[in-house]
Structures are given as structure tokens and as C-alpha cells.
Amino acid sequence: MNSSPIIVALDFADPSKALELLSRLNPKQCRVKVGKELFCRGGPVLVEKIVRLGFDVFLDLKFHDIPNTVAQACIAAADLGVWMINVHALGGRKMMEAARVAINSQSKPPLLIAVTILTSLDANDLLEIGLAGAPQEHVMRLAALAKQAGLDGVVCSPWEASALRAAHGKEFRLITPGVRPQGAEKGDQKRIMTPAEALRQGADYLVIGRPITAAADPGRTLISIQEELAAIVAEVRI
Secondary structure (H helix, E strand, C coil): CCCCCEEEECCCCCHHHHHHHHCCCCCCCCEEEECHHHHHHHHHHHHHHHHHCCCCEEEEEEECCCHHHHHHHHHHHHCCCCCEEEEEHHHCHHHHHHHHHHHHCCCCCCEEEEECCCCCCCHHHHHHCCCCCCHHHHHHHHHHHHHHCCCCEEECCHHHHHHHHHHHCCCCEEEECCECCCCCCCCCCCCCECHHHHHHHCCCEEEECHHHHCCCCHHHHHHHHHHHHHHHHHHHCC
């Protein structure tokens, strides 16, 4: 069973480059995330190929539409054999509940999580779209709504992980992008932490992209991060 907390973000425009990277990674040492760009380029066939390679796939399409449309999209995603899918909490409780019912009808339902507030947004960005207040306030509210709708967890910034863990307990999964090893560039993320810090704050899974995918030796970099985190994983799972 894969116990790694690391989800490698396959943020590629070219499916062949994603597959080349995967040939250098061990599916027992990580999971992978397929987002919108790669999915639009490679489609369901690519996702199924990655699943056949032995990788747990987080299909990161952030479904956000009317309840029935999202429910049917979740069923289609589950049919690909993925490990986890997500919806956007701003779609509301009825939409998330419809997704939950749809997933429960599957023989092997993937984890169903909600996106709260994107880690690229700060308070000023939120104010521009009519959401006054700190990002954490909105994250907490949307996470509570997702839990009420029966979802398995949320995507959140590592800065919100501690408060969410305290509010919702150990079973509520926390998936954190905005994770950068010490010394790595921030990229377009604003609310970031190192992998070790994020785990200590309560994160279950760490989404890491360019620090691994752009490394000269991605496999060695992944192992290095795993080794750094091994003691912390044992500590936080006691």
C-alpha cells in the first residue's frame, strides 16, 4: 500500500513529457496529479494509461457547475480508475451533495475532496471578487460546508491546515499545494511552506510540482524529500 504523502503535480502541456517523467518515478513512492492542461491535451486515455502504470491519480479538474452536471462528471472521472477527484466548494452544498451521492454509487469510489480558496489568492485578490476578509476565514467556512456535504476532505493552503485539523479531526483529509522544499522558488503560489512544515501543521498530502518535475534527477529528488519527511510522517501518524 502506498503511504507516501507526496503528490507530484504533472503540470505539462505535452503528455509524452509527463509519461517520460513517470518512467523516472516509482509509483510506490508518490502519487500524481493530473490537472486541466494535461487532461485537455491527453484526455481520459492518458489518465487510464497512468493508472495502468501503477500510479494513484488525483484528477484535479475542480468541477464547478449545476449539481447534476457535476454528479455526472464525477461518475465519468471515477470510471477512469482514479484515486481522488475534486469539486469546487464555491459550487455550494447541493452541488457537493450531488457529487457525494454519485460517487457512492460506484463500486470503487475515489476520494472526493473540495477546493476552498486557491493558494494563489491573497486577501486583496479575494476583495476584488467581493469576498472581504482573510483567506483563512473563507477556507474555514467552505471546509465546514464540504464536510457537512459528506466530502472526504479539502484542498487548502498549508497555512490553514492546523486550524482545519483541529476543527475537523484526523479523518478529514487535507491536501496542500503551495509546498516548496527549502530554497526552491515560490512560483505563482503566495501562501507556501516547506514539506516538513506542512506535515507538522496537519497536512495529509503534499502537492509538489516543479521542485521535482524540473529537477535534473526527479527520482533522486523525490527520494531525498521522502527521506527528509520519513521521521515526521511517523511522528504525526502516531
